[in-house]
Amino acid sequence: MQQLGMVYRNYAKTVQEPNSEVYFGKLHCSHSTYEHLIAATADTAFQFFSAIKKPQDVDFSQQAVCGAIKDFMVLMQTYDKLPFTQKKGTTSNGSLLWVYLFNRLFSPDIYAESGVFVGSSLFIARHGAPNAEIHGYDPNLNNLAFKDETIHLHSCDWSLDPIAAKSDRDLCYFDDHIDCAMRIIEAQGMGFKNLIFDDCVDVGQFYKYRYIGLPTVPLIVDPKLDDGESVEWYHAGSKKYLRYTFDRQQTRGAENLIAFAVQIPDLEPICGLTTNDQWFVQLK
Numbered sequence: 454m455q456q457l458g459m460v461y462r463n464y465a466k467t468v469q470e471p472n473s474e475v476y477f478g479k480l481h482c483s484h485s486t487y488e489h490l491i492a493a494t495a496d497t498a499f500q501f502f503s504a505i506k507k508p509q510d511v512d513f514s515q516q517a518v519c520g521a522i523k524d525f526m527v528l529m530q531t532y533d534k535l536p537f538t539q540k541k542g543t544t545s546n547g548s549l550l551w552v553y554l555f556n557r558l559f560s561p562d563i564y565a566e567s568g569v570f571v572g573s574s575l576f577i578a579r580h581g582a583p584n585a586e587i588h589g590y591d592p593n594l595n596n597l598a599f600k601d602e603t604i605h606l607h608s609c610d611w612s613l614d615p616i617a618a619k620s621d622r623d624l625c626y627f628d629d630h631i632d633c634a635m636r637i638i639e640a641q642g643m644g645f646k647n648l649i650f651d652d653c654v655d656v657g658q659f660y661k662y663r664y665i666g667l668p669t670v671p672l673i674v675d676p677k678l679d680d681g682e683s684v685e686w687y688h689a690g691s692k693k694y695l696r697y698t699f700d701r702q703q704t705r706g707a708e709n710l711i712a713f714a715v716q717i718p719d720l721e722p723i724c725g726l727t728t729n730d731q732w733f734v735q736l737k
């Protein structure tokens with residue numbers, strides 16, 4: 454009698470090691486598959502950048518986006534071999550691609566990163582914007598494994614050692630899990646217009662996090678939220694129940710400083726690189 458398992462076909466064969474021509478994120482693939490994946494990813498990124506306000510003298514063309522994604526894939530071959538890249542708490546690969554794209558396309562004079570940890574995103578930003586003056590902030594710089602003498606490091610909150618933006622192409626990247634309203638107000642005070650927030654979620658995804666930069670950007674820009682609305686969730690990692698109650702006063706008017714806020718697309722379904730809940734905010 455035929456065994457039930459034999460009825461199913463599986464066309465994927467096991468191999469000793471990959472011998473494909475090119476590398477794309479988590480895949481090794483043929484040139485044509487690589488080109489398809491690049492085109493699909495570039496399409497999403499191009500649509501995203503087309504919807505935001507273009508600073509002067511930047512190139513958001515499909516060609517520019519496509520070229521930057523290809524360069525990122527080459528860079529990831531180096532990045533993946535660095536000793537700190539797999540460490541828990543580092544920025545996910547899809548989020549890194551966005552950090553890289555923003556840096557490549559905006560070509561900022563100043564890039565400020567709050568929450569540098571081991572330096573994964575700092576490494577990517579340095580390569581995305583080789584000419585930028587980069588400032589990295591973290592009250593605990595002991596974990597920083599990516600060392601680069603061109604980067605200005607600050608072992609404190611950025612509000613204690615502020616900098617001034619030089620152009621409307623300058624960028625801030627917040628991966629510090631700190632109050633987004635406060636960050637928006639501070640960034641506006643320093644003259645920054647373009648802000649990326651990592652691990653920034655709406656209520657439905659609170660359960661994923663122990664520390665959330667509350668009030669997050671989606672809460673700040675949601676006019677339907679009423680004071681007193683609350684949510685409780687179980688955070689499996691810390692085995693803790695948490696509660697948050699919305700209070701409009703906590704946004705301190707940050708919503709009035711925002712010209713445009715949008716969730717950055719998750720690239721996981723398109724190319725396997727996970728974007729970890731990023732939002733982009735442009736200030737007035």
Ligand SMILES: C[S@@+](CC[C@H](N)C(=O)[O-])C[C@H]1O[C@@H](n2cnc3c(N)ncnc32)[C@H](O)[C@@H]1O
Binds near residue numbers: 572575611
């Ligand atoms: C999720 S990790 C950042 C990961 C980093 N992007 C990477 O790829 O390596 C968050 C970091 O925020 C830092 N942090 C906590 N409070 C901060 C503050 N007030 N300002 C800046 N960084 C802070 C923590 O020390 C931690 O290193």
